[in-house]
Amino acid sequence: MAGEDFRQWILQNKLKAIFGFWATGLSVSLAYQWSRPIPTQLKLIHSRVYAQALTLAGLGIAGAVQWMEDSSSQPTQAPKATGLDL
Template identity: 45%
Template sequence: MAETPSKVESMRKWVVDHKLRAVGCLWLAGITSSVAYNWSRPTMKTSVKLIHARLHAQALTLAALVGSGLVEYYDREYGSSGPKVDRYTRQYMSHSHKD
């Protein structure tokens, strides 16, 4: 009987397969929530609100990239799928090329 992956394992696999999409979604959510939070503060100038939103988005992007790197490291060290680069390298190296 095949074992169903847990929700955390499914999420980890999705992040490994879609790193850039995950970072982009996190950045978009961060900038949106930061702009919404800063716009609720009427005493700040618009330019300051945008600068704060950009800084928050940059911090979230760095955190997402570090998280993505950790997921990649975990997947290479402990993942059951094996190294993807070697699989593709073997596929191309096994074909003989004729002149």
């Protein structure tokens, strides 16, 4: 049941989830890069690029989840545009 609650939270808070995914990716990448013997500028640049790649992956996953959510629900008909207020 906790997995379903988490899924619902993700569907309702997509931007917060993507930002959290980006921040987590940036933090983990910075931690990894800091252990490497390269200049600080490169550590920051590499960390940002890796976090952006993770964010794009997160956006793709969020889009796929939204698409699956929309395709599993019943299709609704759009109201006819007659120009008359009924």
